[in-house]
Amino acid sequence: MGRQIYEKTAREILKDMLLEWDIQPGQVFTAARALQWFTDHWPLLTKGSIRAHLVQASTNDPSRLHHPSTKASDDLLFKVGPGQYRLYVAGQDPAPIRELVKGDAVQQLEQGEEQEAESDLSEFEAEPGSSEFLLEKDLQRYLAENLSIIEPGLCLYIDEDDVRTMLTAVVSTF
CATH class of the missing domain: 1.10.10 (Arc Repressor Mutant, subunit A)
Structure with missing residues (x-):
């Protein structure tokens, strides 16, 4: 509680x-x-x-x-x-x-949640320097778009199969 x-x-x-x-x-x-x-x-x-x-x-x-x-x-x-x-x-x-x-x-429910959460993201956009995120997915997206907060000049290597894994690894280091 x-x-x-x-x-x-x-x-x-x-x-x-x-x-x-x-x-x-x-x-x-x-x-x-x-x-x-x-x-x-x-x-x-x-x-x-x-x-x-x-x-x-x-x-x-x-x-x-x-x-x-x-x-x-x-x-x-x-x-x-x-x-x-x-x-x-x-x-x-x-x-x-x-x-x-x-x-x-359950699988249909989880798929519906993911689609709904993605459609709701625009409402919950975090501002630079924010520490509030509704979902872990929001934090991942925020970090991917603002990597310079972690280290100036840091950029994201995008491999479509590994993006989620890499972002999860970045989030877990915090």
């Missing part, structure tokens, strides 16, 4: 945000708007933590399976697109994803 910075948990604060905004069924909001709200009201919470709570609260986001502490009370949002959410409507929306499925469905 993560550490708690404020008297309220991030889950409780997310619920407070939705109440304050008076979000109506079908009304869409963006992750960027939520991040700004948290920055304005609860500045000690990191952007990565806020994004993780949006994922955990999104009933149809396959990445919520990586949150073992997800409860039925977390079934708040429905992800309608990259970085776009609306309220979850029980009975109208598909049943929430809460547990890992077996067999081919």
